[in-house]
Amino acid sequence: MFSTMQDVPLTVARMLRHGSTIHATSTVTTWTGDPAAPHRRTFAEIGRRSAQLAHALRDELGVTPRSVVGTLMWNNAEHVEAYCALPAMGAVLHTLNLRLPAHQLRYVIQHADDRVIIVNGSVLPLLAPLLPGLDRVEHIVVSGPGDLSLLAGARARVHAYEELIAGRPTTYDWPQLDERDPAALCYTSGTTGDPKGTVYSHRSIHLHAMQVNMAESMAFTAGDTSLALVPMFHVLSWGMPHAALLSGFNLLLPDRFLQPGHIADMIATERPCHAAAVPTLFQGLLHELAERPRDVSALTTVTIGGSACPEPLMRALDERHGIRVAHAWGMTETSPLGTTSQPPPGLTPEEEWPYRLSQGRFPAGVEARLIGPDGTEMPWDGSSAGELEVRGPWIAGGYWAGAGSTEPERPADRFSPDGWLRTGDVGTITPDGYLRLTDRAKDVIKSGGEWISSVELEGLLMGHPSVREAAVVAVPDERWGERPLACVVPADGEADYAALRDHLGEKLARWQLPEHWTTIEEVPRTSVGKYDKKVLRARYAEGGLTVTTLVPDPRQ
């Protein structure tokens, strides 16, 4: 027996054909800074202009199937056109992260071998200084106004986006592709080492976009409008543009206007029902609305990812503005939808909170397991912690190893021997499948075959009135492998380590309590504001911290 089903590949061209016909009248709105004059384009127009862009890239710029084309752009309609045209014509969309340090930006352009870069005019000051080191870039396509004189000395040919596509045919005979063909490329912004590239396939993009629209995830339908604040250079904008092609929801895009005042204006005038963003943008919005109120009543749901949303921010959005935050967890390697949090039914609002604060549940496309300190699988009991490993059709199985490679790179610290992605996140899973992340694997303290959560210790320390800030890091220990070192910023005066240790002892087992203590002036942070614990570990290793050890052996 064999299946009698049609063998139809899941491709971006197919998604574009659907979106630009069935949802012809849905819109992509790009903010211009002027609330009275947003820029609107229908999905039908996006379809026609994507065809024109494909013709221009193929006929004028020599883009062929599997060519990699970089985009250095804000969230706008032209970026959506690149999202559609490049994969549909068989090329690979490489979204370049505007926030990367210059040396990493140059690295990824070279590593991906971008011959063509589409760039917003406003971003030219970022691109121009890099070009001297980028000899293989042949074409630069500039969209929107910008100072073209910045490109005066460039070796690459410079084109204006609108002139380039004008007058070309508005349909394109998209090639027949295999759904496993490469469609898009994103690099991680790894804080250590070179960025690593994840190559999405047509299949992974299509399946992931279906999941975005599923009722348990973002539940989009035609007629909804979503404000996609998540940058289009972050993990394909969490799949939003491709998901919009499937179900026809309207996209509202901020372009470069990410200031709280603009965001509040967008919500008030365009009335999106949904937004997708990292938490900091909504922290800013909350202040903005307190100072200059707007009508944001249309907005009911915000999907927050990138990092966990602090509970006070979640509660404030809920109580002051009726905006419900839904957590999502993911990473570049997971396309990114790994979980979305929707509490189980039948709970009171207060009972829902622990679920809302969790990372949520895995969709069927994402299989999960927790690997404990000894390498075995941990039970889903809500308390046994392990490193999260995931498997699924939109999960990376390796990294792009660069031009000429025939195999992905599979570093052992990122991929298990049986092919699962090691996420580097440590947490627990409840019997009903809710993930609660507690630590990054690199920050967890591995002590005598058990794990001690640095985040839990920090939370408890900061709950003590004498502590302004605290970071806990692992330091080497002959007997136990690692032990926790608590680095405390006192609220004022000197820290009373013994009192703090007793405070922790009220909640934790004896072996979890730090015996090593030090006082610091402030917790060092990364460029994006996260605790930079590797600085503390290095300072400790160099003997740069004055450490007090309270008890010689914590297990006695």
Place this chain on the structure above:
Amino acid sequence: MFSTMQDVPLTVARMLRHGSTIHATSTVTTWTGDPAAPHRRTFAEIGRRSAQLAHALRDELGVTPRSVVGTLMWNNAEHVEAYCALPAMGAVLHTLNLRLPAHQLRYVIQHADDRVIIVNGSVLPLLAPLLPGLDRVEHIVVSGPGDLSLLAGARARVHAYEELIAGRPTTYDWPQLDERDPAALCYTSGTTGDPKGTVYSHRSIHLHAMQVNMAESMAFTAGDTSLALVPMFHVLSWGMPHAALLSGFNLLLPDRFLQPGHIADMIATERPCHAAAVPTLFQGLLHELAERPRDVSALTTVTIGGSACPEPLMRALDERHGIRVAHAWGMTETSPLGTTSQPPPGLTPEEEWPYRLSQGRFPAGVEARLIGPDGTEMPWDGSSAGELEVRGPWIAGGYWAGAGSTEPERPADRFSPDGWLRTGDVGTITPDGYLRLTDRAKDVIKSGGEWISSVELEGLLMGHPSVREAAVVAVPDERWGERPLACVVPADGEADYAALRDHLGEKLARWQLPEHWTTIEEVPRTSVGKYDKKVLRARYAEGGLTVTTLVPDPRQ
């Protein structure tokens, strides 16, 4: 460049693993006839029992990968177990339609080469008489109470379901399958010729189940309860059991209790928010509730498929009970989700009606085109009619040609040369993608390169007070190919053909008006109550109708 995504197949085993862990506490409730004692089983239990069933089938009954196992069962938890275990173990689930005439039931069991049949005890009176002709059936597994003496003379070995699975391991090492492997088999209940088999793949079942859960379709999430009245032997129960594994909604199953009183009791006591059914069941429910009111307030949405829901029934459910009907169109060959109807946003309730009465929009998985009378593609303008052809990953590309075949059958009247499914339905599509079906292709009148809708003529005729019923069929015409013959059942007295023709002329073009008229006593109907126009065409061909021809040439 190549994709770095994991290559994970979309299989039923994967769906079952997800459903029985992440949604371990979701439930399958089977109605027992007693509102106080429904039978409940969690998804975790379904998972364990599916493993037990698989062990029993493999170790005891010799079921191997690609074996076909028939189920002759109502909607109940054991049928869900067969839906899970058979595809997951690599076998093929063949759902047998209880309503098929005996000779067709025997035919499909033989054609599929079922060696094992799982049957509900209550259905044994249907199966027992067939067995003498079914020498290749080796095992009969009986679930639930029934008169086993009916099987006394059977050649096949008889097993009791619960005894067979009891004590076996509750986990199973599901084999690694290709997602294109066969998973399930349904035969059409074609009114002409032998039933035709559609073989679903793991891939088609998984993608279709994702679509069922998408917000634009049935929008299920964990915590929802859906009353699946659509028989599990109809197109895999519209994908409901497999969709439940993905998103964890609860299944409420009627078993054999399909009487309106039982349905009302199920809704009142189990409080489903959704139901899926053919229209007639809800016609019956409406009468039941009028006579014996129940609290059906939990039920807000009913997905109606199989045939269009009459507008008065839709309005009555809405106005009297706050139950909103959503149309879906599909067929065995489309898995079945072909369209679902959700009106565009921003309309008043009255403006929504034309959309609600349409068949709805195609999801991204279903590409559509309309092929007109001359074989060319028709525009989507809401008025140009054509035969609907569809393509997609859950659409059939052929029929199962029987044991030993290596290629599907692709009859030219069902599949276009380029592989699209010819649905046999005729209709229009609006510019925004809403399908309105008007006729079956075999009933449309093909006249001089144009199509005349028999259904439209019938509707207008029945709108005239002198007409009780009317059917319009095509009769051969030398000049035009075909012309309409109006067959009228007068309300009383004799029909005034000229007056009726003038009545039609108020709405239709001259060339669309029937010139041939006859009076009949009643419109012949098929066993399921639809107009049986082939009887009228045959009667005409045999000269059995007295025909009056009003104008010799309708185009002058």
